[in-house]
Amino acid sequence: MKVKEVKALLDAVVETGEALMDMEVKTACGSDMMSDVLAFVKEEGLLLTGLVNPQVVRTAEMMDIKVIVFVRGKVPSAEMIELAEERGMVLMRTQMPMYVACGELYAAGLVPRK
C-alpha cells in the first residue's frame, strides 16, 4: 500500500514527508509502548501510536520504520518533526482512535505477513 493511500484511508494530515507519498508500506503495527515495538516488530513498515515524544521517532529510526501515524488527534512537536525530517521519515496524524485506524488499514489489505 502506498503512503498516500494510508493518508486517504485515515483522513490524515501530513506533518512532514509530503514528498514520500508514493513510498510502499508492507505492514503496520499499533502500539503506545516503544519497548514492545523494539522487541516484537519484525518487519519494517508503519507505526501507529498515541505516544508523542522524540523517542517515538528514535525507536522508528532504529527499527527502519519510515512512516509514523499519530492517532487520537495527537500532534507531534516541532522537535519531533525536525528529527523525522532529518531521517527522511513521514509523520502523519489522524483524529481516529487506535482501534479504528488499525481496522481501516487492515480491512484495506495492509496485513502483516505470516
Place this chain on the structure above:
Amino acid sequence: MAETIKLQFNIDGNNFVDAGAASGKVKKTLTQLGFDPAVIRRAAIAMYEGEINMVIHADGGVADVYIDSDKIRIVLSDKGPGIADVELAMKEGYSTASQEARDLGFGAGMGLPNMKNYTDEMTVNSKVGVGTTVEMIINC
C-alpha cells in the same frame, strides 16, 4: 577495513530528548561502511535499548563501539546504582523503570532480554553502588 574503527559517546543521563542520539550515529556510520542492513538493525536496536537503560536507570554513562569487518562490539559502562540480581533483570517483564520512563513508552521489562536477543554475545557485569558494564557482540 584493515583496522578497528573506534567510536566513543558520552550518554547524558538527564536528557530524555537526546537519548538514542549515539545509537543513531552508530547506525549511520555502519550504513556508510556498507554493513548488511540486518546486522545494522540488530546493532542499532541493541545499543538503543542499552542507551535508554543508561538514561533511565544510571544517570548516563559511556558507550564505546569497536567496529571490525567481522564483528561489532558495543561496551556500555555506567556508574549507576548497579543491578542487584542480574538474572531477575534479564527476565522478560521485570522492570524497575520510573513513571517518567514509562510515560516515554519504556519500562516494559523488555530491554535487557531484547538486547540479548539481538546480539550474538552479551555479558553483564554489575556491582550494587558501583555501576554496570554491558558488553555486546554482533557477528557480521
